[in-house]
Structures are given as structure tokens and as C-alpha cells.
Amino acid sequence: MNARKKQIQKLRFKVKTTPFRKRYYLKQRVKAVYGNIRTRLYTNIKEQVVNTKHGLEFITVLERRLENMLERLHFAPSIGAGAQLIKHRHVFVNGNECTSPGYVVNVGDLIQVKDAPTQKQIEKHIKLGLSRNKRPLPSLRVSVPDYLEVNYYTMSAVL
DSSP states (O other), rough: HHHHHHHHHHOOOOOOOOOOHHHHHHHHHHHHTOOOHHHHHHHHHHHHHTTTTTHHHHHHHTTTTHHHHHEEEEESSSSSHHHHHHHTEEETTTTTTTOOOOOOOOTEEEEEEOOHHHHHHHHHHHHHHHHHOOOOOSSSSOOTTTTTTTETTTTEEEE
């Protein structure tokens, strides 16, 4: 039986790790983390950051997208849900209604959710997340990145 396995292993060809294969797997990992972004969006962002340190700047642009910010702030359970909140006109940036999930938030921008039913759903989502993390429910302390300032009582945040 061992001889048979060795023959099969010799017949199998080894897969070379080409630069294309490495880029492809990196792209697949980014898509998995950031909500299965479209190829056109991927190439547009890549063209924007071509003159800089490619990896860090690329991730920075993806992190600053409004749909991703809503997920990081726990205003939405996922990036797709954040995009839906934006498309249904529940999200305001600097007091202006924003309908583009791909809007890149700048430093100092104020993000607000201004619909009462939506705010109740977000509070329910936050409390559910807190109860899963075994934290006390009355306090609304949720792990949020350091670069974001959040106020869950007014449903607003500043980058």
C-alpha cells in the first residue's frame, strides 16, 4: 500500500507559487474580510494608491469606507447591513445625507444615524453583542478601534 501511495505522489505535479498566484490569494483574503468587494472596485482602489506604500494605503482606504465604518462602530452587524443602512438613507455624514456606501470618510467627519426605528435596531444589536461577550448589559461599552470616538446615546461617531 505504501508503494502505491508513493507512486501516486510521484505522478502528482507540484504547483508553483507564481507572483500571480500570490496576488490572487491576497485578493481573495481581502475580499473575505471586507465583504466580497467587486473586482472593479478592487482595481479602482489599487489605481488610487499605486504611488504609495501599496499594502498599508490600500487597507487604509478600505477601512475608511463608510459601510465598513458602520460595521466597526457596531451600528450594523455586517458590512452588507451597513451598506443597506446607507442606501436606505438612514446615515448622515457632517449633517448631509449620504447614499454611497463607498464614501471615504475623512478625519474629523461626523457620522450619524438619524432614524428612530433604525436606532432601536442598532441598540438591540449592540446589547445582543454585549450579552454574547459576557459583558454587563446596562453599560454600552463595546470594543471599537482607537481612531473612532463613539456616542451610542446619540448614535454618532467621529473619525
